Amino acid sequence: MSGAGGKIGVTAPMLELRDVARAFPVRDALGRSKGAVRAVDGVSLSVPRGSVLAIVGESGCGKSTLGRLALRLIEPDSGSILFEGEDLRSLSAAALRARRRDMQLIFQDPFASLDPRMTVEQAVAEPLRLHGIVPRAKERDRVAELLSRVGLRPELARRWPHEFSGGQRQRIAIARALASGPKLIVGDEPVSALDVSVQAQVINLLQDLIRELGLTFVLISHDLGVVRHIADRVAVMYLGRIVEEGPAAEVFGNPKHPYTRALLAAVPGQGRGAAALLEGDVPSPINPPSGCRFRTRCPHAEAICAEQVPPLADHGHRAACHLQHQLPPAIARHERDAGGERLKRLQAFFSDQRTGE
Amino acid sequence: MADPVLELRDVTISFPTDRGLLRPVDGISFAVAPGRTTAVVGESGCGKSVTALAIMGLLPSGGRIGGSIRLAGREVSTLTPEEWRGKRGGEMAMVFQEPMTSLNPAFTAGEQVAEALRIHQRLDPKAAFDRAVEMLARVRIPDAARRARQYPHQLSGGMRQRVMIAMALACRPRLLIADEPTTALDVTVQAQILALIDEMKRETGTAVVLITHDLGVVADHADDVVVMYAGRVAERAPAEQLFATPQHPYTIGLLGAAPKLEGGAARLASIEGTVPDLLHPPAGCRFAARCPFAIEKCREQSPPLGEVLPGHNVACWRAPLDTLLEVAA
Numbered sequence: 001m002s003g004a005g006g007k008i009g010v011t012a013p014m015l016e017l018r019d020v021a022r023a024f025p026v027r028d029a030l031g032r033s034k035g036a037v038r039a040v041d042g043v044s045l046s047v048p049r050g051s052v053l054a055i056v057g058e059s060g061c062g063k064s065t066l067g068r069l070a071l072r073l074i075e076p077d078s079g080s081i082l083f084e085g086e087d088l089r090s091l092s093a094a095a096l097r098a099r100r101r102d103m104q105l106i107f108q109d110p111f112a113s114l115d116p117r118m119t120v121e122q123a124v125a126e127p128l129r130l131h132g133i134v135p136r137a138k139e140r141d142r143v144a145e146l147l148s149r150v151g152l153r154p155e156l157a158r159r160w161p162h163e164f165s166g167g168q169r170q171r172i173a174i175a176r177a178l179a180s181g182p183k184l185i186v187g188d189e190p191v192s193a194l195d196v197s198v199q200a201q202v203i204n205l206l207q208d209l210i211r212e213l214g215l216t217f218v219l220i221s222h223d224l225g226v227v228r229h230i231a232d233r234v235a236v237m238y239l240g241r242i243v244e245e246g247p248a249a250e251v252f253g254n255p256k257h258p259y260t261r262a263l264l265a266a267v268p269g270q271g272r273g274a275a276a277l278l279e280g281d282v283p284s285p286i287n288p289p290s291g292c293r294f295r296t297r298c299p300h301a302e303a304i305c306a307e308q309v310p311p312l313a314d315h316g317h318r319a320a321c322h323l324q325h326q327l328p329p330a331i332a333r334h335e336r337d338a339g340g341e342r343l344k345r346l347q348a349f350f351s352d353q354r355t356g357e
Numbered sequence: 358m359a360d361p362v363l364e365l366r367d368v369t370i371s372f373p374t375d376r377g378l379l380r381p382v383d384g385i386s387f388a389v390a391p392g393r394t395t396a397v398v399g400e401s402g403c404g405k406s407v408t409a410l411a412i413m414g415l416l417p418s419g420g421r422i423g424g425s426i427r428l429a430g431r432e433v434s435t436l437t438p439e440e441w442r443g444k445r446g447g448e449m450a451m452v453f454q455e456p457m458t459s460l461n462p463a464f465t466a467g468e469q470v471a472e473a474l475r476i477h478q479r480l481d482p483k484a485a486f487d488r489a490v491e492m493l494a495r496v497r498i499p500d501a502a503r504r505a506r507q508y509p510h511q512l513s514g515g516m517r518q519r520v521m522i523a524m525a526l527a528c529r530p531r532l533l534i535a536d537e538p539t540t541a542l543d544v545t546v547q548a549q550i551l552a553l554i555d556e557m558k559r560e561t562g563t564a565v566v567l568i569t570h571d572l573g574v575v576a577d578h579a580d581d582v583v584v585m586y587a588g589r590v591a592e593r594a595p596a597e598q599l600f601a602t603p604q605h606p607y608t609i610g611l612l613g614a615a616p617k618l619e620g621g622a623a624r625l626a627s628i629e630g631t632v633p634d635l636l637h638p639p640a641g642c643r644f645a646a647r648c649p650f651a652i653e654k655c656r657e658q659s660p661p662l663g664e665v666l667p668g669h670n671v672a673c674w675r676a677p678l679d680t681l682l683e684v685a686a
């Protein structure tokens with residue numbers, strides 16, 4: 001049950017990114033080059049086996065691009081991507097294809113990620129066949145097993161995607177991702193399109209699977225509540241760079257970077273007017289500010305912030321901020337717990353049966 | 358409570374479909390006082406957005422309204438499309454979730470704000486445009502005079518939503534309906550927009566109906582809350598009271614299903630199952646199939662919305678649930 005826990009610290013991390021960068025060219029209406037969006041600009045991260053790393057940030061910060069780079073679904077311009085210590089960039093096309101069974105991606109939109117012309121069984125069996133995982137004769141059994149694993153009745157295998165609700169489709173997408181027996185799963189906003197009550201079901205399912213199968217999980221999300229709930233470590237991105245990274249409890253409890261603080265303060269539900277509001281919008285990634293990219297919105301910025309790119313330490317709870325040691329202490333966050341003990345006891349009646357109906 | 362700006366009484370909305378009559382809203386009642394925000398909260402399909410459209414007279418064709426919708430004491434559900442058009446943008450206004458699709462790409466931001474002023478306040482084009490620039494500055498669009506001459510595609514998502522708010526509030530409407538106004542926006546921008554709506558409400562005394570699925574937003578910005586489930590009101594209460602002593606099992610489950618920033622609970626409360634098919638709604642309580650407290654009566658008879666505490670109404674046969682806790686303890 002405890003999965004790969006014993007190996008931690010002995011072997012290489014499941015995934016390691018070293019100074020990974022990727023830019024996309026931008027052209028104007030006439031096709032003339034207008035520069036490039038540096039979507040991911042020098043990111044280094046390490047994901048230990050069996051752990052959950054969340055990458056958080058607002059739209060355009062580069063978190064989805066980073067997720068795809070981590071699986072080498074898009075090519076980096078520079079840097080290296082180590083999967084179990086092996087550089088994915090050095091693999092031949094065939095070797096990379098074989099490696100793909102170990103790493104899977106779950107997308108946000110379960111309405112777009114399933115082929116409407118494939119039954120559930122076909123969709124879930126496809127990766128089994130692609131990687132030659134079970135003999136054809138055993139395929140149906142394996143699909144049934146995968147479906148019950150994600151809380152769907154195996155009898156549903158002959159149905160079509162349109163017959164399912166959003167939550168059920170996301171369960172099917174998860175079953176499909178699990179089919180090849182991956183070691184690493186990247187979930188790109190896997191629960192963001194779901195209603196709260198269904199979202200809770202799928203979060204509980206993901207947590208069970210991560211624990212029981214010893215999965216390593218990279219969660220890409222803009223939802224800090226979801227992140228706090230499942231991540232062991234959190235990396236906060238802003239305009240293509242990591243601004244803060246560390247154990248989830250520390251990043252949430254004692255955020256060091258002004259952007260992380262602003263992001264946490266902006267989450268609704270902490271009382272009226274609690275948040276010191278961040279002004280303005282995220283600047284254009286085509287022409288990001290010099291030095292610290294957050295300085296144009298930062299209430300603490302000084303001259304040095306425009307002149308020098310703040311460095312990010314290698315490990316621990318790290319933040320890329322020149323002023324991190326002279327900032328006022330983070331304001332203790334105060335979330336309303338209005339319902340108290342009565343509410344907790346009533347909520348305990350909502351036990352979790354792990355069904356997808 | 359002052360005379361309500363908006364009052365819904367036993368409102369039913371129905372659409373004919375190939376498979377029978379669909380009733381996405383089935384007998385809901387609530388009222389909104391001037392200068393107050395009433396949040397209508399619920400998940401997809403609960404009927405919250407279609408309620409907003411009905412109030413605005415924007416139901417898709419074939420949609421029928423039963424019951425009574427009163428704006429400042431006057432029945433609006435029986436208005437002709439022509440009469441309704443006269444109210445929209447003037448007495449009542451709406452902000453939608455997606456500012457890109459609700460702004461006209463062929464007109465500048467300033468022209469779109471000015472349009473309402475020309476029509477409802479009969480300002481001449483020059484005066485209307487000047488006033489539009491003023492409104493854009495009021496919603497804190499930096500460099501408003503220049504931005505007023507730009508087209509929607511030249512503005513960021515947050516700025517477009519500010520234009521929508523400027524447009525909606527230009528004529529000081531009695532009623533503003535904001536349907537998931539920040540769902541498409543990033544969290545830091547969301548905070549700015551919600552604060553702006555609050556501020557404008559205080560200034561103009563506009564009554565706000567805030568439609569949202571986010572209980573955190575409700576806690577921070579609503580005075581009163583209507584929790585909807587499958588076309589009906591499950592619970593209705595002042596916001597403070599709703600969060601302190603939620604009564605309906607659906608509200609209780611929903612509060613436990615949202616992940617908290619503190620972390621805390623190892624497992625989220627899970628409301629099993631999915632919403633009922635509204636073409637064939639169940640006979641009893643619509644939440645019964647997913648409710649851990651349900652008894653036989655819940656599956657057979659639909660519970661009325663009854664007052665459990667002053668001003669606090671719940672549609673649940675088992676309310677108050679506290680007696681169950683005493684038994685358990």
